[in-house]
Amino acid sequence: MLLKSIQIEKGNQKLDAFEYVYFARPDSYLMGKSVDQVRQNLGEELAKEYKIDADIVIPVPDSAIPAAIGYSRKSGIPFEMGLIKNRYIHRTFISPEEHTRHRIVQLKLNPMPHILKGKKVIVIDDSIVRGTTSKQIIKMIRDAGAKEVHLLISSPPVKFPDFYGINTPDQKELIAAVKKIPEIAKELGVDSIHYLSLKGLIRAIGLPEDVLCTSCFTGNYPVDIGERAKEVDFSLRS
Numbered sequence: 127m128l129l130k131s132i133q134i135e136k137g138n139q140k141l142d143a144f145e146y147v148y149f150a151r152p153d154s155y156l157m158g159k160s161v162d163q164v165r166q167n168l169g170e171e172l173a174k175e176y177k178i179d180a181d182i183v184i185p186v187p188d189s190a191i192p193a194a195i196g197y198s199r200k201s202g203i204p205f206e207m208g209l210i211k212n213r214y215i216h217r218t219f220i221s222p223e224e225h226t227r228h229r230i231v232q233l234k235l236n237p238m239p240h241i242l243k244g245k246k247v248i249v250i251d252d253s254i255v256r257g258t259t260s261k262q263i264i265k266m267i268r269d270a271g272a273k274e275v276h277l278l279i280s281s282p283p284v285k286f287p288d289f290y291g292i293n294t295p296d297q298k299e300l301i302a303a304v305k306k307i308p309e310i311a312k313e314l315g316v317d318s319i320h321y322l323s324l325k326g327l328i329r330a331i332g333l334p335e336d337v338l339c340t341s342c343f344t345g346n347y348p349v350d351i352g353e354r355a356k357e358v359d360f361s362l363r364s
Contacts, residue, residue: 140339140348142290146331147281148189148252159332162192167330168280168322169196169250176320177201178248178276182241184208186251186263193280194250203248208241208267235263243271249316253281257301257314264315277316282324282343285362289351296357303362 142149145156152162169192183203185194188211198205212234247267254260260277267275283302287295297303301310302321311319324343328335341347345363 138348139337141333141337142339143327143331144253144281144288144342147327152189152192157333157337164331165189165192165252165280166196166199167332168252168327169193169198170200171326171330172250172278172280172320172322173197173200175323175326176278178278178318179246180248180274180276181245182206182208183248183250184241184267186249187211187235190250190252190280193252197248197250197278206238206241208238208247208249208270209263210236210238212236235266237266237270239270242267244273245271246274246276247272248276248278250278250280252279253284254279254301254310255284256295256299257310261314268315274317275315277311277314277319279319279321281322281327282340283321284342286342286345286358288342289347289354297359303359 141157146159146161146164147168150156150161152165154161172193173196178201180203183194183198183201183205184207185191187207187209195205197203249264249267251260251263264275264277284300285297285303287297287300301313305313307319307321311317322330324340327340327343328338331338339348345358345360351358
């Protein structure tokens with residue numbers, strides 16, 4: 127029996143940029159790029175875009191560690207592990223119920239008061255979805271005695287829902303879709319909040335934007351989302 131392979135349509139590769147930001151293991155290589163190196167690059171791009179007077183840089187472990195290292199290296203501000211992770215607790219933002227996410231955060235992270243007390247702290251995280259997890263983390267850092275808390279996010283604001291199998295919420299639950307930057311800062315309890323620009327993200331990855339899917343940041347979906355388009359406010363596109 128003769129087997130034949132027929133290509134019905136030419137492929138149009140669109141790798142989800144969020145793989146580099148959060149999902150992929152740091153020892154992975156995606157499209158020839160080291161995920162760990164890209165995440166360090168994200169931190170360096172943050173340092174280029176935002177210069178902040180602070181005493182220490184701390185990551186939200188584990189996925190933000192490389193970005194915090196990159197920010198520290200580029201800015202010259204010392205890197206510290208101000209939060210310690212319980213390695214037996216799974217990821218939080220994919221938990222669908224809010225009370226479950228709150229409880230997981232309480233079990234997942236512990237602040238280090240001897241590192242944080244009296245310090246101006248830059249906190250590096252990879253992304254913010256609803257904001258509930260970030261709010262709890264900032265409160266932990268404040269309660270541990272931090273003098274100032276500046277939150278830097280190593281990706282652009284998540285303004286659009288994902289329709290490709292990841293449990294992200296409705297658009298109205300995405301904090302960046304319903305609040306402006308000053309409002310987010312107030313809601314989370316930080317002295318300032320800064321997101322990496324889309325251009326900074328693309329530079330850090332080092333691939334052409336047209337081979338990446340950036341839909342959660344831009345609202346530009348690589349395939350027709352059909353009836354789900356009714357659920358999306360595309361006016362938030364920048």
